[in-house]
Amino acid sequence: MERLIQADGQPHYGIFKSAPKQVNYRDFDFRSPMGRRSGALAKWRRFHQFQYFGVISDELIGGCALANLSLVGIGFVYLFHPASGRLLQRQFKLPLGFGTVFSQTPDDGVCELIQGRNRLRLENCAATGEKRLLVELDDGLRIDARFSEREPAFQPMHICTPTAVNGWVYAQKVAGVRCRGQVRSALGNFDLAALNAFAHHDWSGGYMRPETHWNWACLSAQVGDVRVGLNLSCGVNETSFSENCFWLDGELLKVDGVRFQFDRDQPLHPWHIRSGDGQVELRFTGEGMHRERLNLGFLASNFKQIFGRFSGELRPLGRPVVPIDGIWGFVEDQYAKW
Structure with a gap:
């Protein structure tokens, strides 16, 4: 598919084998x-775009996101060291997105935020299928992490759904891929390949509900001889189609709708996540959290991304059960008004 929006001004909807260029x-x-009909200003104001790169291992957890919310550009990065419980985190907010660049080519191009001597950069390369995260901060923190969707072969989730009465969201998700690269920080220096680290990735953009909420869960790990990745959500990308899925050795397996049960006032307490088709039965217990709150009236966000351990089972239809025993991953509780 060359372009997501067709000649009649409407998006292609559905789950696709490959990303639109x-x-x-x-x-x-x-x-x-x-x-x-809305003009160019309204189109710019209401279009929002995100890109996220996460790293998971037993010794180091990390995440970096960039968001273009038209009126503000947002970025954050954090590193969590499970053995010590130490958390490093930085947040950046740039009015009108000055200092940011966002590409609308999901498999190619660069999204970047620069503020002073701080740089958050996400590179996607169509020629190699590689995704790269580069972080350089004025406190000396440096992350250079990457993975490939081709070595070994991997089937990303590509989806476009209608939202509300006049919008749509395109998203593509990856989880359960090996990650390599280097991290230099106050927590220590790490070789991601030596840590047997995994990565996950999210590219999303569209005309989302002006006021919305979602929950999300993700894990990546080696379980026996199988590479496992998981992507579940509730509250977005669920109209007509759903992004819920997990991957076994890079093969995408669809999952029914899911229910997240948790205490919003105590997000580190256990979460229970179940799918309607019985393929997912998980318990999550948080170990740490990255949180951001913003309330400007016309623009608001209450964002919590919790990192911790999953236990339970994945039950792929017609296949052996995949036990999940203390595997690191993420859940998210997000409210947004934009």
Whole structure:
């Protein structure tokens, strides 16, 4: 698919085998809920885009995200050291996105935030299938991490769903891929390949609900002889189609709708995550959390990403059960108004 938005101004909807070469949102026939056509300013104001790169291992957990919310560019990065319980984290907010660059080509191009001597950079290369995270901060923290969707072969989730009365969301997700690279920080220096680290990746963009909420879960690990990845959500990307899935040795297996049960006031307490088709039965217990809160009235976010351990079972249809025993991963509780 060359472009996500068709000649009639409407997106391609569904789950795709490959990513569109361009998310050409400016060609979308964007209208008000009452059917009035919207101009270029409204298209710019309401289009939001995210990219996230996470790293999981027993010795080091990390995450970095960039977001283009039109009125503000946002970035964060954190590292968590399970053995010591130490957490390093930085957040950046740039009015009107000055100092940021966002590419609308999901499998190619660069998304970047620069503020002073701080750089967060996410590179996607169509020629090699490689995704790369580069972080350089003024306190000396440096992350250079990467993975390939081709070595070995991997089937990403590519999905586009309608949202509310006048929007859509395109997303592509990856989990359960080996990660390599280097980390230099106050927590120590790490070789990600030597840690047997895994990565996960999310590229999302579209006209999301003006006020929305979602939960999300992700894990990546080696379970016996099988590489396992998991991506589950509730509250977004669920109209007509769902992004819920897990991967076994890079093969994508779809999952029904999921229910997240947890105490919002105590997010480090156990979560229970179950799918309607019985393929997922998991318990998650948090070990640490990255949190951001922003309330400007017209723009608000209450974001909690918790890292911890999963236990339970994945029950792929017609296949042996995959036991999940103390595997590191993430859950998320997000409210957004934009």
